[in-house]
Amino acid sequence: MGLSASMWTSVSGLIAHGNKMNVVGNNLANVSTIGFKSQRMDFNDYLYLGAGSASGPTQIGAGVNTYAVLGDFSQGSFESTNSGSDLAIDGNGYFKVRKPNSDEMYYTRAGDFYFDKDRQLINPQGLRVQGWRVDNSTNLTFNRGATSLGSLSSAESSYVGSGTPTDIVLDMWNLPPKQTQSVSFTMGLSTDAGSDRTTNPDNPMSALWNQWDGTAETPLASTAYTGKSDIDIYDQGGTKHTLSVYYDQVALKSDDYEIKGLPSGYTVYEYLVTIPPSEDNRTYGGTVTYDAKGNPVLDGNEQTFAGTKQAGVLMTGHLIFNESGQLVNQTAYTYGANGKDAAGNDLTADKPCDQDPTQMSSWQPTKISSNGLPVFTANFDGKPLVNSVSEMAANGGTPYSVAENYIIELDLGLRNTSNNPAWDNMATSLADLATQAGAQPNDPKTLDFGTKGATMSSPNRETNASFLKQGKSVVQDSDADGYSAGILSTYQIDENGIVYGSYDNGETMALWQLLLCDFDSPQGLYREGGNLFSETKKSGKARQGVPNDAGFGSTTAYNIEQSNVDMTREFVQMITTQRGFQANSKGITTVDTMLETVISMKR
Template sequence: MASFYIPLTGLNADSTALNTIANNLSNMNTTGYKSQSVNFSDLFYQQVGEAGSGDPIQRGSGTQVCSIETDFSNGSPNTTNVDTNVALQGNGFFVVGNGDNTLLTRDGDFSLDLNGNLITSNGLNVMGFPATNGTVNTNAPLAPVHIPVGEVEPPSATNTFGMTATLNAAANVGDSLSGKIQVFDSLGNAYQAQVTYTKTATNTWSYNVTLPDTLAANSSSAGTMNTQVYNFGSSAGTPATVDPATSLTITAPNAGGISTTINAPGIVAGESVVTYAADLQSALTAAGITASVTATAAGQLTISGTNLTTSGSVIQDPVASATATGSLTFDSNGNLVSPSTDVTGITFSGLSDGASNMSMTWNLFGADGSSTLTQVVDQSSSVSSSTQNGFASGNYNSFTIGSDGTVTATFKNGQKLNVGQLALGNVVNLQGLEATGNGDYETTLASGTATIGVSGTSGLGTMQGGALEASNVNISAEFSELIIAQRAFEANSKAVTTFDTITQETINMIH
């Protein structure tokens, strides 16, 4: 009977509304959850006659759920300070997937798997654009975002350096100023490069760039016999030389068995390791110490003796190119006029660790064209700052996600490297998306294919690292809707009980 069927359609529709409200309330603390609302429409009509004017007389047949709409407005971002968390504000969805299955989600509660890939709470890969040597390629196919946990960033050799210095125009000819700057070779070893400025004439200075190379001793012993070996580097056809900063001290018993210490003899700039070894042998003999000092032109210094120990440093001068020395000329206003460009091709070869030859450019001019070297009267010569672009290797330390979705890894050597950029997707018809659970949505024919891009482009939103997007459920509004749905359900229930009473009375009339 229609009398029962009509309120039953209302009960069914009201039940769907109550279920939807209950689902909203149960997910009010679900990350990125979007609330839903139920819309009703009348079902269909049956014409039972016509009025005198010919107007149709129609009887309604109940109600139905015509749509359940999702509110895709933003939830508030809540700070968590967790590296793997990211909140999306504005249009779009994170792109996640597993193989060929690509889904969309607003749930940024990510974590890392055992391979260092960023994944969702249900194990899907977070997709993004890959980066090569720190440069993100947004034209490349999407790939899982990989965090280099446990990885080591390789070293980068210094190829440019700069120094901000003020030279005293009133200095005497022969006065000098030295400034040091740490640089790195291709293996990541650090050196203290030194630039020495020497006054040669009015408004004219010479410069000399040196790169001392401190050697580590390879030690061995056989009973009381100890041997120290220092391996110099060398370039083809060039004898290895000892730097005057060498401060080697040798201690060993003399002929009378008394422990005796000698300091290395004075070194002349550019002295070969062979000459240095001969001078050192002479000093040991003069002190009555029985020890052997030998050296090869290629650059191996060997010191052996009974109960012999060494301290201090042995330093070699790597072979420098001609451009490591030169002249600086200033005008009457103290501005550098020569060289008029940066000094290129400052090369050092023969490094003891076997690294590639270092080739550097000395940046004498800033981005605005002004020189980093100036000459001023009545000012003490000084070096105020220095810069260089090399670094040693470093282990992975942490990562951050920027507002544009760029994932930047930080290493323990202080360097930062972009390792990818989170991709965002959006569709024309949001209501056409199919919710699959776990905060994921799948595109359908109704929604259209997802358009993929990055934050800040094509109307896509921005991201906040270390935060999560809360649900957009409004508890006050849901309680109001709950009361309305409850009243509607009760009203339809009353209609059913009323029709039941009438039907019973009708049956009683028959009997």
């Protein structure tokens, strides 16, 4: 090994340190680049040549080489901004963006996004941010005698969006109206003695139902009940209506009757779900035909609920509380729920229910939703075959429910999680319940819950709200879905990557959920420039997920992630690189001097 080899050894040092200075310089150049991930260069000893020595064979090094350039994928600091579409990932993951008019996908930590004129979420290069669309539709269907609305699952998934990830576009600028499908109330009902405002010795369990008069200007006097809940609901056209629920305690014993079979300290309330009688457009009777579009049409022989005593009554039933004031049982009756006509025959798909709504026998135990809640029908526009939860249409094909888009589930604090088609041990109708309270051999009249069974007792039923004892009945909370038409006014993005739209009708709705991706080997990602990475065989396939789930970081709006370049460390690397470069250059000049000496000796 000669002097020329020594020179090339130092030259390799110059080349390696020059390359490292490029890496250091690139890091410092991108110290303010958002989402930038710095790099470092590692060296390795390059080559060894065999040589002889007094002690035997040996090796002499022949220089240095670039061993690896590794990325630092640690978290960068956050900088706050004034834009709600600016996003930073706190933790693992990358945003996925698509090149317009192609299927090319890239990954980035730079979340400087904004909505363009077409309301697409893009970055400054025009790449489309990817996410899952949120399906806000809820369709109520029938299954084995029960209704289906939503899910029984109590486990909340981090995935709000569904389907195939695609470009995020705020295309729901105009929000169409949505009919109410679910209402809930939490009531604090008094258990004080003397809270039974309305009594009926012949039908003690149906006193409110009998007291209601849909033909009167005031259907129910204010002195007839101990509590009342009002809430706004919406029909299919987005028109607002008032739904009222009345409550009145049922005295368990009077001079005329006695209700037995309940444990000591239990309390019973009757409730009545109503709308204004003038807005009740249900009908009964008549014959169904179909128009050219297949819509059901009545022949004109139908009778309207309006003008009858029970006009406006949608559901009635009972709430039973234990000695601690907790709701433990419930009954619920709706018109024509047994799916039979007045003669007791099963309804056909082309025949509407013709039971007289003023008769107690026409009110039977209602169906339940898959959420375990009783349901009722509200018909505001007079559409045929939406008067009972059991009416069906056919039009020459498979029977289907027209009423499913008009049915509302009621949550008063108790759910049936057994998902049974019908509730156990409930009286077959209000008339049957009244019969159970008929004259017994010994006065007073008695209704024995223990033997006759008028409640929905089952080990599979659980409460989802508390009804507390107190001196005065009050509404503690109420809620209902449904809304009128609205226009998008603003948006916000939460830590789970969910894009919410806020509308001028007061509704806030989840519209999209951001997609995050991660890789088994981020070191294998290819740096495309423009704050972008692309997938390679070395990185492995992208793992998809959503923020705040399965190891993915959360999203923080009004923030962008800064470069993770540590300037102090880079300056240290710059100094050591410079010294290494100078040392190798000194080696070259020294070898050059030595070569000149050798050449001059020859001369």
